[in-house]
Amino acid sequence: MTRAVGDTTGSLLITGISTLVTNDPQLGEGPLGLITDAAVVISGGSGVSGEEIAWVGPASRAPAADQMYDAGGRAMLPGFVDSHAHLVFAGDRTAEFDARMRGLPYTAGGIRTTVAATRAASDEELSAGVARLVGEALRQGTTVIECKSGYGLTVEDEARLLRIAAQHTDEVTYLGAHVVPAEHDPDAYVELVTGEMLDACAPHARWVDVFCERGAFDGDQARAVLESGIKRGLVPRIHANQLTHGPGVRLAVELGAASADHCTHLTDADVDALASGTTVATLLPGAEFSTRAPYPNARCLLDAGVTVALSTDCNPGSSFTTSMPFCVALAVREMGMTPDEAVWAATLGGARALRRDDVGRIVVGARADLMLLDAPSHVHLAYRPGVPLISAVWQRGRQVVS
Numbered sequence: 001m002t003r004a005v006g007d008t009t010g011s012l013l014i015t016g017i018s019t020l021v022t023n024d025p026q027l028g029e030g031p032l033g034l035i036t037d038a039a040v041v042i043s044g045g046s047g048v049s050g051e052e053i054a055w056v057g058p059a060s061r062a063p064a065a066d067q068m069y070d071a072g073g074r075a076m077l078p079g080f081v082d083s084h085a086h087l088v089f090a091g092d093r094t095a096e097f098d099a100r101m102r103g104l105p106y107t108a109g110g111i112r113t114t115v116a117a118t119r120a121a122s123d124e125e126l127s128a129g130v131a132r133l134v135g136e137a138l139r140q141g142t143t144v145i146e147c148k149s150g151y152g153l154t155v156e157d158e159a160r161l162l163r164i165a166a167q168h169t170d171e172v173t174y175l176g177a178h179v180v181p182a183e184h185d186p187d188a189y190v191e192l193v194t195g196e197m198l199d200a201c202a203p204h205a206r207w208v209d210v211f212c213e214r215g216a217f218d219g220d221q222a223r224a225v226l227e228s229g230i231k232r233g234l235v236p237r238i239h240a241n242q243l244t245h246g247p248g249v250r251l252a253v254e255l256g257a258a259s260a261d262h263c264t265h266l267t268d269a270d271v272d273a274l275a276s277g278t279t280v281a282t283l284l285p286g287a288e289f290s291t292r293a294p295y296p297n298a299r300c301l302l303d304a305g306v307t308v309a310l311s312t313d314c315n316p317g318s319s320f321t322t323s324m325p326f327c328v329a330l331a332v333r334e335m336g337m338t339p340d341e342a343v344w345a346a347t348l349g350g351a352r353a354l355r356r357d358d359v360g361r362i363v364v365g366a367r368a369d370l371m372l373l374d375a376p377s378h379v380h381l382a383y384r385p386g387v388p389l390i391s392a393v394w395q396r397g398r399q400v401v402s
């Protein structure tokens, strides 16, 4: 019997799982903790207990439960954790993309086009846009998604964008330092971002971010932004080394940032710094795909022992995709990752980048965020690129895609 979408009454036993990715090496084979012919029990009742995984193991030892779901020989994974996305915006940048595909380069300046459209949009329009993208992501297996501000760039608009983001996710990031808006000089703008704008935004965010790049903010400005956020209780993360070599990655490690994102242009010193610290390197291959840029060298980071996450960077300028399966396929084909490494990076890697231990794994006590693939193995995510393989998704124990 299959319970209805949204019903959390009673415990649910999912059997017939051909391959289960637990991401716990103690539970199964290899770093992904793979169990073949597996079963999972989601605990019964509503509220917190109904959100959790109650049992994981071989189907032959599965306990009884109130309800049953037959996975029919399909693979089950934790929901994707997309730790880097810009979802609150209006308009699109189709013309810019088209021009780029005719040979123009990507620059930070295009952000201002989206800022103008976003400032002119109503709260309702912006919120509907976020809901659409979050829904799109969910249908592709993403059960946790981070969301940044950064297209408001005034005190009122940045706070507004964060309030809207918080209606859709707990992982909200203050990115007032996305680019210097046309009406400001850079120093005055950094003062605003680290002062009055931070005061208005800090109550609505968990994270502080800055775009450290030529054409955006330099190392000193990025340091000022992150340090002011830290003083207000926000945890730093950073856009670093996307378009050029720069100080961003080393700054991230020095400040103990949760994540350094992009990491496209790295020196040996950057890789050494990441390997010696706790900062996750979050790679965003959708951005390289959509800007026709060279991909980051994931192999080099992994071989150095760096923790790597994969995310979409969903935004209207450099990477307009919500698809984590697409990013997994790109990471394997273009960045030297194995399918196992890419799947780990898109699930538990993302959780590490968000400093979460309740998601990204299928273990007892974790949030019941699960997806079933219309395939017998997680490897198919890379092996069958562009194919809609996500056939069912549970979020907090509720089946939200069927």
Ligand code: NIG
Binding pocket: 086, 110, 111, 114, 211, 239, 242, 287, 313, 315, 316, 317, 318, 319
């Ligand atoms: O992560 N690099 C800075 N921000 C986004 C791009 C934003 C835009 O182009 O609108 C990124 O790629």
Ligand code: FE
Binding pocket: 084, 085, 086, 239, 313, 315
């Ligand atoms: Fe980004």
